[in-house]
Amino acid sequence: MEFKRVVVTGLGALTPIGNSVAEYWDGLINGVSGAAYIKSFDVEKFKTKFACEVKNFDAEGFLGRKEARKLDPFVQYALFSTEEAVKDAGLDFEKLDTSRIGVIWGSGIGGLKTFLDEVVNFAKGDGTPKFNPFFIPKMIADIAPGHISIKYGLRGPNxxxxxxCASSNNSLIDAFNYLRLGKANMFITGGSEAIINEAGIGGFNAMHALSTRNDDPATASRPFDLDRDGFVAGEGAGTIILEELEHAKARGAKIYAEMVGGGMSADAYHMTAPHPEGLGASLVMKAALEDAGLxxxxxxxVNVHGTSTPIGDPQEVKAITDAFGDEIYRINISSTKSMTGHLLGAAGAVEAIASILALKHDIIPPTINHFTDDPAFDPKINFTFNKAQKRVVNVAQSNGFGFGGHNASVIFKKYQE
Structure with missing residues (x-):
């Protein structure tokens, strides 16, 4: 069968370096670090005392006090970035067939803050189960697309x-496949995460995953640097409007880019560690290329996963080297996690937006915080260290790898008639 073409017609972002797509992109190309000491809870006894928090986000101002109290932060973030994307795409849902518009969302953990608060409150009591009636619907990971569909009256797949950490790349791939098979006209897709709390930071500290560079938080996320010591936790949301091409043209939509492929694979190796030779990561990039016919x-x-962990970065470089061969010396790669931190289930969405904007503006966002070359990496590879680089970008690929060995990679290209 002949697949339908799928294009990007709207973007929305809430990130540690900007509360809109324009602010996010400005932060990226100027190499702004979103890392700072944590303000949302007392970190005195924690090994890691910093993160990439969302800044100046007023949930009550956006949603109203009553509504905000019903929603976990990961849902608040999802609604905020989606409102920007809907406006950006110029959508008037009263003029569209909402039974053919769906929402597919990614989140690695969901309502961790809600779960933490409710369990702590119960533990402090006398054993009487006095749980908030909103506890379960605030916490469950699927509730974000539910709220988005309710807000806009969307009755397609949800x-x-x-x-x-591959969650929102998987959400993009699922939406892409439904659209090119003709099962829907449009999807609101992306991801959100809100894990900067006692449970999130404490849990990742317990497994020695986070950087502990407490003397210099702004430079703690150091992908591909010799002295990298773990990832920096981030939070926020990214929304992408994916639309079937003819539907987009019929309503006169502006088009950012075309999504042309997606790949998925598993490491089948370890519950948290990536395969040491990058076998799953190489496989997923090759699968995405094949799917795109490229x-x-x-x-x-390539917007790489690049988390700044001692074992994660080398396996991805091995994977890219295997997948691209000598072409690796021609392309730019960069890790925008050096600026945003790691948004876990939302990482794929915000990094896909970075890739789409690289296509639009012909600028590669940098990998900041590079101080010392790692002799394990080929010096001829262009990691786009410390400063954005201008070049023609016709096709961009974005990787996401998650605990459990989940790998997902997406490809976008400049739109042409």
Whole structure:
């Protein structure tokens, strides 16, 4: 069968370096670090005392006090970024067939803050189960797309993908596949995460996953640097409006880019560690290229997973080297997590937006906080260290890898008639 073409017609972002797409992009190309000492809870006894928190976000001002109290922060973030994307796409749902518009959302954990608060309150009591009636519907990972569909009256396919840090890449791939098969006209897709709380930071500290560079938080996220010591936790949301091309053209939509492929794979190796040779990561990039009908020679930019962990970064470099061969020396790669931190289930969405904007503006956002070359990495690879680089970007690929060995990679290209 002949697949339908799928295009990007709207973007929305809430990130540690900007509360809109424009602010986010400005932060990226100027190499702004979103990391700072945590303000949302007392970190005195925690190994890691910093993170990439969302800043100046007023949930009650956006939603109203009553409504905000009913929603976990990961849902608040989802609604906020989606409102920007809906406006950006110029959508008037009263003029569209909402039975053919769906929401597929990604979140690795869901309502962790809600779960933490309710269990702590119960533990402080006398054993009487006095739980908030909103406890379960605030916490469950699938509730974000539910709220988005309710707000806009969207009756198409509606669910959440949960694959740890690959979650929102998987949500993009699912939406893409439904659209190119003709099962819907449009999807609101992306992801959100809100894990900067005692349970999130304490849990990741317990497994030695986070950077503990408490003397210099702003430079703690150091992908591919010799002295990297763990990832920096981030939070926020990214929304992408994916639309079937003819539907977009019929309503006169502006088009950012075309989504042309997606790949998925598993490491089948370890519950948290990536395969040491990057086998699953290489496989997923090759699968995305095959799905898009492209070769390594077509790719100009790879927004890598690049978390700044001692074992994660080397396996991804091995994977890219295997997947791209000598073409690796022609392309730019960069890790925007050096600026935003790791948004876990939302990472794929915000990094896909970075990739789409790289296509639009022909600028590669940098990998900041590079101080010392790692001799394990080929010096001829262009990691786009410390400063954005201008170049023509016709095709961009974005990777996401998650605990459990989940891998997902998406590809976008400049739109042409």
């Amino acid at each position: 669910f959440t993908t949960v694959s740890a 070769t390594p020679a077509d790719i100009d930019y």
